[in-house]
Amino acid sequence: MRLFLFRHGLSNANKARLVTGTPEDSLSFEGIVQAKRLATWVEEVNIKADFYTFSHWQRAQQTAKCIFADVSWYEDRRIGETFAGSVADLPLQQFLHEQPDFYLNPENHYPDGESHLDLQQRVKTWFHELVDSSYRNVVAVTHAGPIACILHDILDIPMSRFPAILPQNATLTVIDAERKGGKIVTKLIGLSLGATENLHASLKG
Numbered sequence: 001m002r003l004f005l006f007r008h009g010l011s012n013a014n015k016a017r018l019v020t021g022t023p024e025d026s027l028s029f030e031g032i033v034q035a036k037r038l039a040t041w042v043e044e045v046n047i048k049a050d051f052y053t054f055s056h057w058q059r060a061q062q063t064a065k066c067i068f069a070d071v072s073w074y075e076d077r078r079i080g081e082t083f084a085g086s087v088a089d090l091p092l093q094q095f096l097h098e099q100p101d102f103y104l105n106p107e108n109h110y111p112d113g114e115s116h117l118d119l120q121q122r123v124k125t126w127f128h129e130l131v132d133s134s135y136r137n138v139v140a141v142t143h144a145g146p147i148a149c150i151l152h153d154i155l156d157i158p159m160s161r162f163p164a165i166l167p168q169n170a171t172l173t174v175i176d177a178e179r180k181g182g183k184i185v186t187k188l189i190g191l192s193l194g195a196t197e198n199l200h201a202s203l204k205g
Contacts (some may be wrong), residue, residue: 001131002189004047005150005173006141008063009034009198014169017092019110020084020145023057031059034170035066037195042067047172049139055080057143063170064141078126081143085113106159116145116162123149131177131184147173154186167191170198 009031013021027035053074054064060080064073087095087110095102102108106116123146130138148163154175157164167173174189192199 001133001135001177002137003127003130003175003177004049004137004139005147005167005175006038006063006067006139007144007147007167007169007171007173008057008059008141009038009066009170011059011169013059013089018088019090019092019095020081020088021059022088023080026058027062031063031169032066034195034198035063037197038063038170038172039067039069041195042172047139049135049137051133051135051137052139053079054141055143055146057081060141060143067141068139076126078122079140079142079146082110082116082119082145083113084110086111088113103162106162116149117159119145120149120152120159120162124153127153127177128184131179150175151188151191154188165191168194168199170194 009027011021011025011031012028013025015028015030051074052064052068052071053076054060056075056077057080061073106120109115127150144163144166147167148165151157151165151173152159152162172193173191174193176187176189178185
């Protein structure tokens, strides 16, 4: 199976540098522009799939429908961003001031929310189900957290370092995965792919 993991465009919560925002958070104007650029790039490189899925978060669904306008989508809550509970709409800088050690332990739960280990478990379950499915090519439009969890898993990076790798907004990560002898074998094909205009300056060289 080849898995195309798209991160959504810049959202209003991203722009405001909130902890995570909520499922109602939408794309910013810049994020809409990014999604349109990504759509053009996807058409140029001719990415297609036999299964298309996105999270229940609005910013992912807006991005998905911009990139692939004429396909049927399946919503899967397991690939939503980390549920940050009562601090989701708090400025990240304020949260880190109040809880400076929060990200040192992936078992720490956001107040009234989940931990990054909770996130990893639900994303891992989703990923393993896909590998065992009959799909050959899958497109998923999701978030930095879920993509980072998959990368940690396939690259054997401990969750104590989460998030060691974070994809840029409106970029694509490509992974090949198959089950061999009861074990899932993976290969990272590409990270932070997409329209050049969407990439951070450090990635363009």
